[in-house]
Amino acid sequence: MGNLLGLPEWVSVTAFAAFALAIWMGFGFWGIRRAHAEVAARRPNPTEAEFLTMMADDCSPQAAQFLWGQATFYVSPGLTPHPDDDLIKDLRIDDDDIAMDWPRAWAEQRGFAESDQPEWPEDWPVTARNFGRWLDQGPRSGTSQSD
Incomplete structure (x- = not known):
């Protein structure tokens, strides 16, 4: 050629x-x-305040705020996350980022070992709502089950 x-x-x-x-x-x-x-x-394009309110019954305000920050990095400016969005199928966020980077960032932010986060429930779709629930299943801030 x-x-x-x-x-x-x-x-x-x-x-x-x-x-x-x-x-x-x-x-x-x-x-x-x-x-x-x-x-x-x-679907509606919620503001940050609306997203946090929609997540209030499902997870802590800290988990909801963390998810807002993580997801908006991938979808802004034309779209904002919604609690019922499938993070992989709807928002097209790379599954490696969700499975590896987000839990690591959450653990670092909350002060515990990433390995202390429980396994993802196999029957749960990867929605923002479920991810918030899952984050809250881990240790509370500053505690580690491996210490």
Whole structure:
């Protein structure tokens, strides 16, 4: 391919790979934006105060505030999280971020070992509401079951 363009082979292969990667990433970005627009069209887009109020019966204010901060990082500015959103299917948040980064950040914020957080209940969908409930099942601030 490089010979046709008068370039060294490695340059043409690298350019082709970079172009293909840019197309793939653009398509992924477009898909996420489209999914967020669909979610915003089918349900209310709560403010932070409304989200915290909707979560009040399900988890602590600290867990609700933590989830607001984590989720809005991924979906702002055109969408805000809703307690019934599936974090993976609706908001398109990477499951590794939810499974590894969020529990670690919560444990660090609350002052306990991440390993003290219980296992995720297999029959629970990964909604913001359920995630808040799950966070509150862990140790209280500053305590660790492994100490």
